[in-house]
Amino acid sequence: MTFEPHGKHLIGGEWLATDVTFTSRPASGAPLEFCEANEKRIDQAVKSAEAAFWTYGYSTRQERAAFLNKIADEIEKRGSDITEIGSAESGLPAGRLEGERGRTTGQLRLFARHILDGDYLDRRHDPANADATPPSPDLKMVQRPIGPVAVFGASNFPLAFSTAGGDTASALAAGCPVVVKGHPAHPGTAEIVGEAIAAAAEKCGIHPGVFSLLQGASREAGSALVTHPLIRAVGFTGSLAGGRALFDLCAQRDEPIPFFGELGSVNPNFLLPDALANRGEDIAKGWAGSLTMGVGQFCTNPGIAITLAGPESDRFAEAAAKALGEVGPSVMLTEGIADAFRQGRTEIAGTDGVKTLVQAACEGREGAPALFTVSGKDFLANPALAHEVFGPLGIVVMAANAQEMRAIAERMEGQLTCTLHMDDDDTEFARSLVPMLERKAGRLLANGFATGVAVADAMVHGGPYPASTNFGATSVGTMAIRRFLRPVCYQSMPSALLPEDLRHVG
Structure with a gap:
């Protein structure tokens, strides 16, 4: 060097x-x-x-x-x-x-x-x-x-x-x-x-x-x-x-x-019905890529996807699981971050109503993708599921109906970002969510992923507590x-x- x-x-x-003095703990090379x-x-x-x-x-x-x-x-x-x-x-x-x-x-x-x-x-x-x-x-x-x-x-x-x-x-x-x-x-x-x-x-x-x-x-x-x-x-x-x-x-x-x-922020993605039906698998692949970028170690990591329960939601979860299953373990920033990630993953897996789709093995300083599903009812009953787990971990929340999806939006804590995945026929549904989401986040996105923050005049990177x-x-x-x-x-x-x-x- x-x-x-x-x-x-x-x-x-x-x-x-x-x-x-203290000793550094590098990923490679001598301390x-x-x-x-x-x-x-x-x-x-x-x-x-x-x-x-x-x-x-x-x-x-x-x-x-x-x-x-x-x-x-x-x-x-x-x-x-x-x-x-x-x-x-x-x-x-x-x-x-x-x-x-x-x-x-x-x-x-x-x-x-x-x-x-x-x-x-x-x-x-x-x-x-x-x-x-x-x-x-x-x-x-x-x-x-x-x-x-x-x-x-x-x-x-x-x-x-x-x-x-x-x-x-x-x-x-x-x-x-x-x-x-x-x-x-x-x-x-x-x-x-x-x-x-x-x-x-x-x-x-x-x-x-x-x-x-x-x-x-x-x-x-x-x-x-x-x-x-x-x-x-x-x-x-x-x-x-x-x-x-x-x-x-x-x-x-x-x-x-x-x-x-x-x-901290889990940066929820709300997948509206027509977008989910028309593009669910593509959105799932994009979400998986955003979720695992940088081993999930971004403040804008999209940790939660909220859908309406049904066949389209199941296909979305399956497509996301397939994409995440192709991503192997990677070195995380510190051993402490890796330990905290695995602990958070274990706690979510043990929560009532949570189903594990992906939980790849990882140890030491490594992290690997994890994916879970849970019903909207169980998600609302377990506030800890809405807390950030820093790393490549995602939860698909399957709301029973539009009213329950709105309830999830209303109950969300402050976020850096909230995202709507929508097609033209979802506009009215989206309009009902936007007033709630803009009270929750500093940046609202449509049909994209929040990972990555542009340095520009109009950018807002902040939001209500605890974001x-x-x-x-x-x-x-x-x-x-x-x-x-x-x-x-x-x-x-x-x-x-x-x-x-x-x-x-x-």
């Missing part, structure tokens, strides 16, 4: 060690030692971010756009090394990581273009009116950055949702320094990307505290980071249990802060930048004292 990690923390432009973050290093990183905010938070959009583009350049320069260590740590194939790297750099460049446009600032102006009763003052409003942001790397996206991923990119675009807590599943990948960000900051003449990387496998490090009084918001992608614990800590602080967490902890936000797309801004109104303020972005308004 060309890149050899040194296992230290990046704080204020320096690589610093700690006495306690490596990495330093475990402690309170002293966490405090240093956050204070360095606060120091950087006094210049970076008041930098121009042009300066921040140049920085984002330079980060993308530096990541691309290290492309082959990133792929090599990322694949060794995660077990993800090179092609997947190369695509994810392109998504990461593309997102950085998209945000650079977006902030140059300036529309995200939502600038408003009410001129003074001495003739009004009562007289009204001159008012100008603009969105301003909030301060240092903590970001937690995701296990399933070593690049796009981690060190330089969407949370980091959107916070930097907003003008907020970032302290990243790297995920212990891919610390070497985090280190080389952190190196790229630090190089970009140096070349752009930006305060080195604008970005810090803390490594660690302990929960204590994450807790200490989100409770540090100088942290102003948190971006998180991970498990429901871990995310909820950090969310509660943010709420319990003396000064509570927003926690933008993406926690995310803030239903008014998205972690993908240019609206993600708004999470790390707050509106400030300036009343009768001399132009010389206004932020540069307001001086020529009005």
Whole structure:
């Protein structure tokens, strides 16, 4: 391997060690030692971010756009090394990581273009009116950055949702320094990307505290980071249990802060009668492919398909089982994820009313497809069946009638996505479901599969709890930048004292 990690923390432009270390557990290659973050290093990183905010938070959009583009350049320069260590740590194939790297750099460049446009600032102006009763003052409003942001790397996206991923990119675009807590599943990948960000900051003449990387496998490090009084918001992608614990800590602080967490989703697919009758087998094959993509380790994995019971539903389940039966076991991201997948699979198989169609053998760090069927009545009676099992696991729910399918939609928890498979004659049925589904999810799809999230202006990647902890936000797309801004109104303020972005308004 060309890149050899040194296992230290990046704080204020320096690589610093700690006495306690943890050992990585790569899918291939030799394990490596990495330093475990402690309170002293966490405090240093956050204070360095606060120091950087006094210049970076008041930098121009042009300066921040140049920085984002330079980060993308530096990541691309290290492309082959990133792929090599990322694949060794995660077990993800090179092609997947190369695509994810392109998504990461593309997102950085998209945000650079977006902030140059300036529309995200939502600038408003009410001129003074001495003739009004009562007289009204001159008012100008603009969105301003909030301060240092903590970001937690995701296990399933070593690049796009981690060190330089969407949370980091959107916070930097907003003008907020970032302290990243790297995920212990891919610390070497985090280190080389952190190196790229630090190089970009140096070349752009930006305060080195604008970005810090803390490594660690302990929960204590994450807790200490989100409770540090100088942290102003948190971006998180991970498990429901871990995310909820950090969310509660943010709420319990003396000064509570927003926690933008993406926690879990089963992304239900509703197969309406005519589509099921006309295209059921094709939909089944597509669903199986989406279900097993990346060993099912996507937050948009479509874990549940809801049908109307009958011969068409049976044929759909059989076709899905056949397609899944052709997929063998594959390496998962971590041993812990593989263990949790098998445990979840076993629990579902043992639930009353559940029939097992596919449950391929897998052990160690591997996962293999699993498929179950259950009646709508039994599904409604067992809320645990609607909880996410992270991996290639699907449940076909066979509702007795349209009323029961609507009841399932109404009882669903918050989701990242909901999908309708429909033909023209299903339109009226679909119309009755849409009001329920749009209350449940941030993204509604028709005749497609949610796996894969386009990085685009209109994308919403979030939803009601437990899909995310803030239903008014998205972690993908240019609206993600708004999470790390707050509106400030300036009343009768001399132009010389206004932020540069307001001086020529009005």
